[in-house]
Amino acid sequence: MKKFLICCFFILCIFSADAQLMTNKSSFSRADSLRGTLSPMRSCYDINYYHLDVKIDVDQKFISGSNEFRFTATRDFDKLQFDLFSNLKIDKVLYKGAELPYQREFNAVFIAFPASIKTGTRDSFTVFYSGNPVIAKNPPWDGGFIFKKDKSGNPWVSVACQGFGASSWWPNKDHQSDEVDSLLISVSVPEGLQDISNGRLRSILKKSGGYTQYNWFVGSPINNYNVSVYIGKYAHWKDTYQGEKGLLTLDFWSLKEDSTQARPHWAADVKPMLKSFEHWFGPYPFYEDGYKLVQAPHLGMEHQSAVAYGNQFKMGYLGNDLSGSGWGLKFDFITIHESGHEWFGNNITTKDVADMWVHEGFTAYSEALFTESEHGKPAAESYVEGIRKNIDNDIPIIGPYQVNKEGSGDMYYKGSNLVHLIRQLINDDEKFRSILRGLNKTFYHQTVTTQQVESYIAKQSGLKLDKIFDQYLRHKDIPTFQYQIKEGKLSYRWIADVKDFDMPLKVTLKPGSFAVIHPSASWKTIQVDKDITNKSFKADPNFYIRIKEGS
Known part of the structure; x- marks a missing residue:
């Protein structure tokens, strides 16, 4: 045990x-600040729409494509920052048919416009890029792309990048504060494979060179780290759930070889889960995009409307x-x-x-x-x-x-x-x-x-x-409730980092029941039942605290 x-x-x-590469650090670099700060060159524009159009060469572990940025200027500006990891090459940045100059600093990219873009203006530019993305060593925790094989030897590809950064595989405004309002995800994969991404499938198109393009549209605001791809040989089945906002579509995507096991396993939890969470939290937030559960080559991630699942169809963790x-x-x-x-x-x-x-x-x-x-x-x-x-x-x-x-x-x-x-x-x-x-x-x-x-x-x-x-x-510590019982009297106080900490607490003043007391940083004393001793005294275990006996 x-x-x-x-x-x-x-x-x-x-x-x-939870899919984050970060380790504890006592000091931070310029690169950390460029990534983590909502600087004036990021806050100057609000992202409205992306069209991410990417081709994935599975054999070469190579990605190429473009991302269109449509935005609204929140103030006058002529320069902005977007983000793309430095191991990926920027082929060009197009604005109104002309190439824009750009500068890199670590994983931040700065572009200069030919004229000031005025407050309230809606505008756009497109970044073309290519390269080999970072490969995750132990996904989802270290972040990056995952190139694996299923049990039958077929390619099985995905990405998990929370914390690590969506800019590890596609150019975007990589700051959590600005969610794009809607997004078109176009993913071209080798013929014979499928791509599942967030939102709803709009079309499947045959492309040159033996590729097939899957076009998925997300109609709700979505954070960059939630955008994902799942590439493999999948089985797909549908269901619906009558929820608080009407009929919610449910889509299940497991590897073909695992579909027999996946169907009853997922059916046991998904509808009861939706019923429970709608009861406690309110309607599922993305009826427009549906709910999908997708088998992934890593343990799991909360990819919006395309939840990543890799728990091997087991109960528990x-x-x-x-x-x-x-x-x-x-x-x-x-x-x-x-x-x-x-x-x-x-x-x-x-x-x-x-x-x-x-x-x-x-x-x-x-x-x-x-x-x-x-x-x-x-x-x-x-x-x-x-x-x-x-x-x-x-x-x-x-x-x-x-x-x-x-x-x-x-x-x-x-x-x-x-x-x-x-x-x-x-x-x-x-x-x-x-x-x-x-x-x-x-x-x-x-x-x-x-x-x-x-x-x-x-x-x-x-x-x-x-x-x-x-x-x-x-603070790192939880509060300590200190107490002492002598001659039928309970003396008690809080020991905490926060000055004058005074959280109410339920304790046993008499056997078999809990009563509320109001400890503070100073000692207080009240009468207790004669059968309550230092050994039999208890605090309600639903309160996560430390308890210390003695004066």
């Missing part, structure tokens, strides 16, 4: 990067229960977790990756909410308590801003426990549910900051939560 838990913990630590509670083996972790990101991560997207706890904390909690929908509230509480063993409390879960750096991997399960703790403080499950749904309605298809999310929850709950958010998000 101990070896099993250590193995699960190791797996989670790897997974917590590759057959393991990361909670150790038993409940984690009642569902396919990747199907549930990555689909949960359609609400938190894809519908609500943080402007800066430093705030990724909003994506991962709420989505990790979606695992518990799905468990609750299927097996009841005690099962969900057991799951939430169980995942605490995977929390390191190593560094804060909010990272440094403007350098494309996320915080601790604890953003997953510490974030989940923070959401669960707030639910306890609200102490009204319908109000809690209305807040989750309200977040998805208020920030529908928007990019946000953690401050916006924190303020919304505090306002809607009517609670003072600023010190709680600060302690759990901006």
Whole structure:
């Protein structure tokens, strides 16, 4: 059992990067700032539309093509920045039929226009490029392109680039704050292979040189890192789900050789998942583009309307229960977790990756909410308590801003426990549910900051939560509840990094029940039942805290 838990913990630590290459750094470079900062040469234009047209030579692991940028000027400017990794060659940049001069600095590219583009002007340019993209060594965590073979020896290709950068394989404004309003993805692949990408398939065209072009249109705002390709020999089947906004189309794409196994496995979770998440979070956010689940040559990613699946058709996380509670083996972790990101991560997207706890904390909690929908509230509480063993409390879960750096991997399960703790403080499950749904309605298809999310929850709950958010998000340690019982009296206080931390807590003042007390940084004393001792005293386990006995 101990070896099993250590193995699960190791797996989670790897997974917590969620397709991100970044490692902890105490200092940051010019390249980090160019990537992570919404500089004036990025904020000067708002992306409206991309047409990504790319050809993928599978044998040579080579990509070539173009991306059209359509934008609106947010101020007068004559120079802007877009992004493309330096290992990829810019063949030319066309504007109104003429080539534009450009300069590179690391992975940032600066283009100069022949005349000032005025505020409010809608304009466009097209970048032509080619090269061998970065190959992911251990996808999805290190980011990059994946060139594999299926069990029958057929090519199987995809990409996972969250954090690493969509500009690792296509030119774009690679900053999380600006989601393109709509997108046409044209992918040409060798004849005999298929491409599945985000959104809806518009057409399939025969191209010269033995290639077939698949044209997919995304009608909803989408973040760059969510744009993906899945290339292989796939089986496809359809279904529908009668959801809160009407009939939602469901498309399933597994490798042909795995379709017999995939059909019943996915059917067991997908519709119950949609029912649960629409109940808790509100309507699926992308009815216009549909829901797709696509088998991928890596573990999984939340690619919008084309969720990447690679959990080998096993329950749990590759057959393991990361909670150790038993409940984690009642569902396919990747199907549930990555689909949960359609609400938190894809519908609500943080402007800066430093705030990724909003994506991962709420989505990790979606695992518990799905468990609750299927097996009841005690099962969900057991799951939430169980995942605490995977929390390191190593560094804060909010990272440094403007350098494309996320915080601790604890953003997953510490974030989940923070959401669960707030639910306890609200102490009204319908109000809690209305807040989750309200977040998805208020920030529908928007990019946000953690401050916006924190303020919304505090306002809607009517609670003072600023010190709680600060302690759990901006400090590495959780608060410690210190107590001592002598002669029928309970003395208690909080030990925390946040000054005057005063979170309410449920404890046993008498056997068999919990009552709310209001600890502060200073010692307080109240009477307790004669049967309550230092050994029998408990805090409600739904509160993720440390407990320390003694004065």
